[in-house]
Amino acid sequence: MATRLVQINMKARDDAALGRFWAQALGWGVDSEGPGVTNLEPVGFAYPDPVAVCIDIVARPEPKTVKNRVHLDLATTSPAHQAELVQRLLDLGARPADVGQGEVPWTVLADPEGNEFCVLEPREVYRDTGPVAAVVVDCxxxxxxxxxxxxAMDWTLHEVADDFASMRSARGVGPYLEFIRTPDPKVGWNRVHLDVRPYRGDDPAAEEARLRALGATDPGIDQSGIPWTVLADPEGNEFCLLAPA
Structure with a gap:
C-alpha cells in the first residue's frame, strides 16, 4: 500500500476570487464542487495523475495571521520569463512579500489573500515540472x-540533507515536494496543507494504520462529519487522507 500527493488544500475567505487568481497564474482550469469549494487543475487533466498536484481552495472565515508553512514555488524558463511572470502576477493582484529572504535570485510574492509563494529563477532541475516547480514545506x-x-508515499527521494530534502513522483513527472529547515515554530492550523490519496482498491483503515505506525498523529478535531481522515505528520502539520482512487 502507498499514498501519493494529489492536491494541496488552501483556505480562503473568498474561494472563488482566489481560485480565479491561481487559475490565471498557472493557466489552469477552474471548477467548483459546491458553494465554498473551488477546484483548480490543468485543462484536460485526468485526475489523479502525478503530472500535476491540483489545488482545492476552501472557504473559511478566519483571516491569515502568520506565514504559511506550505507554499508553492513557480518555475520559469529564462530571466525574461521570470520577469514577465512576476509582472503578470502583480497585475493579477499579487504583491511583493518580505519573509526575511534578503538578496536572492527568486522573487517572493503573496497572492490576494496573503499566501506567500516564490517565482524562481530558471533552474535546470525544474525544466519539466510544469508551472509549479515544487510544493515546499517549512520544517x-x-x-x-x-x-x-x-x-507514506510511493514517491522517490532525490536529496536528503540537514537543511533540505526533496522527492518527486516515481514516474519522474510533475512538481517536487521539498522540505526546508526554518527556525519558525508551527503556530495554529496550517491554512495550506497536503492531501494524499491511496490507490484504488486499497483499504483506507489499513492505510491510516500504516501512516500512524510511521509517525502520523491525531490532530484532535471532530471528524465525524467528513468522509476523509485528517492526520498530522511528525511535526504537527495537518494533512488529509482521502478515499482511494
Whole structure:
C-alpha cells in the first residue's frame, strides 16, 4: 500500500476570487464542487495523475495571521520569463512579500489573500515540472520529514540533507515536494496543507494504520462529519487522507 500527493488544500475567505487568481497564474482550469469549494487543475487533466498536484481552495472565515508553512514555488524558463511572470502576477493582484529572504535570485510574492509563494529563477532541475516547480514545506528537521513522507508515499527521494530534502513522483513527472529547515515554530492550523490519496482498491483503515505506525498523529478535531481522515505528520502539520482512487 502507498499514498501519493494529489492536491494541496488552501483556505480562503473568498474561494472563488482566489481560485480565479491561481487559475490565471498557472493557466489552469477552474471548477467548483459546491458553494465554498473551488477546484483548480490543468485543462484536460485526468485526475489523479502525478503530472500535476491540483489545488482545492476552501472557504473559511478566519483571516491569515502568520506565514504559511506550505507554499508553492513557480518555475520559469529564462530571466525574461521570470520577469514577465512576476509582472503578470502583480497585475493579477499579487504583491511583493518580505519573509526575511534578503538578496536572492527568486522573487517572493503573496497572492490576494496573503499566501506567500516564490517565482524562481530558471533552474535546470525544474525544466519539466510544469508551472509549479515544487510544493515546499517549512520544517525543523528535513531528514525526519523525508523519512516519514518517503514511507507514506510511493514517491522517490532525490536529496536528503540537514537543511533540505526533496522527492518527486516515481514516474519522474510533475512538481517536487521539498522540505526546508526554518527556525519558525508551527503556530495554529496550517491554512495550506497536503492531501494524499491511496490507490484504488486499497483499504483506507489499513492505510491510516500504516501512516500512524510511521509517525502520523491525531490532530484532535471532530471528524465525524467528513468522509476523509485528517492526520498530522511528525511535526504537527495537518494533512488529509482521502478515499482511494
Amino acid at each position: 525543523a528537521d528535513p531528514r525526519e520529514m523525508a523519512r516519514f513522507w518517503d514511507g
